[in-house]
Amino acid sequence: MDYQQEISKTSARVSARREREELLHGGSPPPAAAAGLSRRDQYAKEANHLHSSHMLVDEQISIAMEAREHLSSQRQTFKRMQTRFNDIANRFPMLNSLIYRINSRKRRDSLILGLVVAVCTFLLLFYAFH
Structure with missing residues (x-):
């Protein structure tokens, strides 16, 4: 009974391992066994794959270098x-004060917006856990 x-x-x-291998290889036998390729043909095929890689x-490196050049420009x-x-x-001090006021309002608006988001997040968390 134990045996x-x-x-x-x-x-x-064994059957689970075979099913797994079939799934990993797409349900077909390995390409070298299916085509009956010699070792030399397999090495040539592998070399072609490496060359294409x-x-x-x-x-991809050339694309990245072009993107870097565009970003630097x-x-x-x-x-x-x-x-x-x-x-x-610097030429027109009135513009300088206008830009300063615009930046200060922008900072104030972003601070207010951040506080509103924080309060809403806190209230949502409070509501969700109580």
Whole structure:
């Protein structure tokens, strides 16, 4: 009886492992066994896969470098704009005070908005847990 249980457990494990392998390989036998490829053909196929992977990585790196160049050019543009705005603000003190008032109102509005969000979050948590 013990041997019978052991055999059933082992066969269940083996069938589960086979099902898992079939799921991982898409239900077909491994490509090398299916095509009957020699080791040399398998190595050539693997080398082709590696080469295509390297090409894709090189392409992604070039895209990242282009994005970096665009970001740095945008940063330079924004720096130039900031210096122009600072020059204009220094030339016309009235504009400087106007910009200061706008920034102070913006800070005040963001503070009020933050407090409202915090209070609403607190009330929601209070309501949810009580």
